[in-house]
Amino acid sequence: MMNRRDFLQIGSTGALCAAAVGQSVLAASRPQRFDREYAPQLGMFHHHAGTDPIDQIRFLAAQGFRSIEDTGLRGKAPALQTQIGRELARRGMSLACFTGVADFGRPTFASGRRDLQRDVLRELRLAIDAAERVGGRVLSVVPGRCEPTMAPVDQRRNAIDLLQRCADICEPRGIRLLLEPVDHGPGRSQLFLRSAHQAAELCQAVKRPCCRVLIDVYQQAAAGQDVPQLLGDLSDVLGHVQLGDFPGRKEPGTGELDFHRLQATLDAIGYRGALGMEHGSAIAGLAGERAVIDAYLALDRPAQRCIA
Secondary structure (H helix, E strand, C coil), rough: CHHHHHHHHCCCCCCCCCCCCCCCHHHHHCCCCCCCCEEEEEEHHHHHHHCCCHHHHHHHHHHHEEEECCCCCHCCCCCHHHHHHHHHHHHHCCEEEEEEEEEECCCCCCCCCHHHHHHHHHHHHHHHHHHCCCHCCEEEEEEEEECCCCCHHHHHHHHHHHHHHHHHHHHHHEEEECCCCCCCCCCCCEEEECHHHHHHHHHHCCCCCEEEEEEEHHHHCCCCCHHHHHHHHCCCCCEEEECCCCCCCCCCCCCCCCCHHHEEEEEHHHCCCCEECCCCCCCCCCHHHHHHHHHHHHHHHHCCCCCC
């Protein structure tokens, strides 16, 4: 794999296109920033860039990406978080989103239990500290399980109360909260927040500008939603979008979703935020990673064609 200097030297005279498979394709590509703010997961291109997060950021910058996501940011040492933030700033990139507070085992938001509320607020403060080390301003929240012994209206009231307390912490520090609905299927999920419309209703009830909805395109398609229509319906509370084709949860073009229609909807509602790449690759190894980049080049600039 060539270094960034060699990569840019080739890019100054070559065409933005694939010339062969594997590393020879990488070497022949001309770095050019994507028009849209696609945000790969850190580590997504480890066959090309290795396992070091700083090398991964350099690779993504050379490929033209402007943002990243890092689901595992909270698990990284504070010193590494600071390094990541500095490298992103050096490359003119940003952290689009990371998992700030997520609990899949306890009724953290729904139950109204004070011990769980304290845990949430403590975790939120730690997540904000991590966000500030990397220069991030957006974090997602999975608000725990439902409380089966409690009426739904009471669970909703408890969640709204805790979200307002979270907003009190986030707003002075310029942090945006993304409510992430997760549905594991009928009869399988005991999570409190399962639908995008439920998340939107919570945001509207909380009435705080920092509280928004995260739409995972694959998740919503799997739940039977017309995703472009859903994005339009929730435009007033839409905070972040994550991409992934359905079925398969791989790169755009490997499933049935119409991503051009989806992006046209985002344009129509005025969404200018990042688009997280929350998926795997249909092909393994170097060739699969290259195919992911090519899929986003085709989606970003559909009129262009690659010349072998």
